[in-house]
Amino acid sequence: MIAQSDSGTRILPIVEMRGISKFFGGVAALEDVDFHVNKGEVVALLGDNGAGKSTLIKILAGAVFPSEGSIHVDGQEAEIGSPARAKELGIETVYQDLALCDNVDVPTNIFLGREIRRSVVRGLVSVFDRRRMAEETRRLLTDLKINITDIHAPVRDFSGGQRQTIAIAKSVYSAAKLIIMDEPTAALGVAQQEQVLTLIEGLRNRGEAIVLISHNMDDVMRVADRVVILKTGRVVTNRPVGEVDRDGLIRMIISGIDEALELTAAGSPEART
Amino acid sequence: MTAGQENITTVGAGSTSTKDLTLRLLDKLSTVLVFILILALLEAARPGFITFSNVSLIFLQATTRAILAIGEMLVIISGGIDISVGTVMSLAMVTMGVSVIDGGMPMELGFVVAIGAGALMGSANGFLVAFARLPSFIVTLGTLGIAQGMALMISNGRSLYGFPPGFDLIAGGTILGIPVAVIILAVFAVIMLGVFYETKVGRYAFTMGGNEEATRRAGINLRAYKVAIFAISGATAGLASIILASRIDSAHPGIGFGYELDAIAAVVIGGGSLMGGRGTVWGAIIGALIMAEIRFGLNVLGMSPFIQQIVVGVILIAAVYIDTLRTRARIKH
Ligand SMILES: Nc1ncnc2c1ncn2[C@@H]1O[C@H](COP(=O)(O)OP(=O)(O)OP(=O)(O)O)[C@@H](O)[C@H]1O
Ligand SMILES: [Mg+2]
Numbered sequence: 001m002i003a004q005s006d007s008g009t010r011i012l013p014i015v016e017m018r019g020i021s022k023f024f025g026g027v028a029a030l031e032d033v034d035f036h037v038n039k040g041e042v043v044a045l046l047g048d049n050g051a052g053k054s055t056l057i058k059i060l061a062g063a064v065f066p067s068e069g070s071i072h073v074d075g076q077e078a079e080i081g082s083p084a085r086a087k088e089l090g091i092e093t094v095y096q097d098l099a100l101c102d103n104v105d106v107p108t109n110i111f112l113g114r115e116i117r118r119s120v121v122r123g124l125v126s127v128f129d130r131r132r133m134a135e136e137t138r139r140l141l142t143d144l145k146i147n148i149t150d151i152h153a154p155v156r157d158f159s160g161g162q163r164q165t166i167a168i169a170k171s172v173y174s175a176a177k178l179i180i181m182d183e184p185t186a187a188l189g190v191a192q193q194e195q196v197l198t199l200i201e202g203l204r205n206r207g208e209a210i211v212l213i214s215h216n217m218d219d220v221m222r223v224a225d226r227v228v229i230l231k232t233g234r235v236v237t238n239r240p241v242g243e244v245d246r247d248g249l250i251r252m253i254i255s256g257i258d259e260a261l262e263l264t265a266a267g268s269p270e271a272r273t
Numbered sequence: 274m275t276a277g278q279e280n281i282t283t284v285g286a287g288s289t290s291t292k293d294l295t296l297r298l299l300d301k302l303s304t305v306l307v308f309i310l311i312l313a314l315l316e317a318a319r320p321g322f323i324t325f326s327n328v329s330l331i332f333l334q335a336t337t338r339a340i341l342a343i344g345e346m347l348v349i350i351s352g353g354i355d356i357s358v359g360t361v362m363s364l365a366m367v368t369m370g371v372s373v374i375d376g377g378m379p380m381e382l383g384f385v386v387a388i389g390a391g392a393l394m395g396s397a398n399g400f401l402v403a404f405a406r407l408p409s410f411i412v413t414l415g416t417l418g419i420a421q422g423m424a425l426m427i428s429n430g431r432s433l434y435g436f437p438p439g440f441d442l443i444a445g446g447t448i449l450g451i452p453v454a455v456i457i458l459a460v461f462a463v464i465m466l467g468v469f470y471e472t473k474v475g476r477y478a479f480t481m482g483g484n485e486e487a488t489r490r491a492g493i494n495l496r497a498y499k500v501a502i503f504a505i506s507g508a509t510a511g512l513a514s515i516i517l518a519s520r521i522d523s524a525h526p527g528i529g530f531g532y533e534l535d536a537i538a539a540v541v542i543g544g545g546s547l548m549g550g551r552g553t554v555w556g557a558i559i560g561a562l563i564m565a566e567i568r569f570g571l572n573v574l575g576m577s578p579f580i581q582q583i584v585v586g587v588i589l590i591a592a593v594y595i596d597t598l599r600t601r602a603r604i605k606h
Contacts, residue, residue: 063490084492099490101483103550112480113491115473127471 090177161192344509352549370524395507482549
């Protein structure tokens with residue numbers, strides 16, 4: 001199905017979106033957008049307010065349906081009709097507004113929707129396996145070097161940074177193919193941003209594929225492999241981080257003109273170097 | 274007046290720190306203390322009030338309210354409210370009455386009819402909340418009226434007498450000195466503990482009460498669980514109707530109206546939050562005990578039923594006000 005999957009030299013994208021458009025009434029939130037993520041790649045999705053970033057990732061997450069275009073997961077065309085379907089396909093999303101239930105503890109959040117049960121009376125009565133869920137939670141947090149000891153406190157007791165790392169850990173736990181993060185460091189203090197960025201770096205080193213929406217260019221330069229810039233629903237540029245600098249990114253976000261266009265042929269340059 | 278501030282932290286699992294445990298214990302005890310305090314006040318006002326028979330009457334009268342409150346608690350934890358439980362109880366009661374007394378149905382089948390009628394009305398609430406996406410307050414306000422009308426229609430507006438002999442033993446009989454109704458409440462409470470903490474319905478009631486959107490995004494089919502939650506509340510009203518009917522050994526189409534107030538007040542007094550996400554089975558029971566105690570006490574003090582209504586309304590508003598303060602304090606910290 002994928003044209004460029006002809007030989008081993010090309011990488012098969014985990015997720016590829018082709019010709020995606022989305023209209024809200026008369027407003028085009030996205031127009032003919034091509035977007036892909038390769039294995040083990042951190043792609044930063046940039047653009048001004050209203051550029052269409054959240055809409056694009058919501059389509060991947062199954063929360064919004066595209067008006068036009070197709071989505072391919074591991075080379076197979078996929079309809080992502082619901083959040084549950086996106087999860088089935090291995091796409092996990094950490095939303096802008098934290099998707100945690102504040103009133104319950106860390107394991108309950110991490111295992112939300114995929115609780116582990118154990119049977120008490122074989123085949124008849126089963127209960128939640130709280131001990132195992134707690135153990136797995138501790139192991140996960142240790143693996144990700146997240147420093148939270150009292151996992152049985154309700155998550156509202158944690159700082160914004162800790163809560164964000166819990167939300168990210170939750171998506172990691174499902175062994176997702178692709179983790180999408182919509183402004184994971186927005187609304188966090190400096191130290192807490194650092195906490196989250198360190199976690200993202202750790203995930204990158206583990207080879208997780210990530211789409212990161214951010215308005216912070218320093219964060220992008222630090223953790224991303226490739227940047228994609230949107231403006232008013234169209235792709236401005238798509239290139240490896242090595243080909244851009246911080247100020248260039250900001251200029252492109254504002255102007256909507258791909259600055260280094262003359263260096264490479266139009267179209268999408270390859271991501272991995 | 275309130276209890277159970279941090280008691281659903283881990284959705285049923287025991288907490289780790291002892292400080293937490295002590296706090297939680299105190300929190301639970303605080304409502305017990307309120308119960309004892311009110312008893313003491315009544316004793317002061319009417320010396321000799323505290324007798325075994327008075328206290329067990331309070332417990333007996335609390336059973337109907339406690340059962341209703343446990344079902345109400347589940348709805349309120351999930352972030353909804355069910356104000357139809359009182360008239361649904363009436364509807365379930367007269368449906369059972371007509372089937373058994375007029376229709377000659379065996380009493381045991383009558384129980385199934387009562388619980389089934391309640392569950393059906395509850396499911397209707399659930400469907401409207403989940404699929405028509407109407408606020409549960411409005412939906413259940415509508416079914417409050419509908420159930421009342423249906424109860425009057427089915428019974429032709431009359432009271433039904435003539436349940437089979439022995440039916441009154443549900444409320445009046447004892448086993449080893451314990452009223453049968455209290456035993457039924459205890460068994461029901463244990464079952465509902467299982468529902469709250471060991472089923473997905475219970476667990477997701479807590480999480481959707483905490484953050485409905487997050488629960489939806491976790492890939493959980495919220496609609497199905499909402500229907501289940503309201504169906505349970507309705508079935509609970511059906512169960513309560515059996516005990517109440519046994520206590521009066523008859524069925525009345527108008528008897529349930531007003532019980533929703535007691536149930537909701539019991540939930541809030543017992544530590545449930547109208548904001549959702551917080552509450553316990555135990556809290557519903559102790560809340561109902563306090564409501565029954567207050568009503569019983571007002572009776573003993575010779576207050577008219579009219580004043581009782583006013584007092585219950587004031588208590589409800591006060592309890593909700595305290596809950597609001599508590600929630601605000603929590604958000605601030
Ligand atoms: N549900 C919706 N109904 C109507 N218009 C919408 C809807 N969602 C998004 N839009 C519009 O689509 C455009 C893109 O919005 P989107 O939220 O994707 O932007 P964004 O890049 O995420 O912005 P921000 O940086 O502010 O988060 C905007 O013009 C927005 O108003
Ligand atoms: Mg956005």
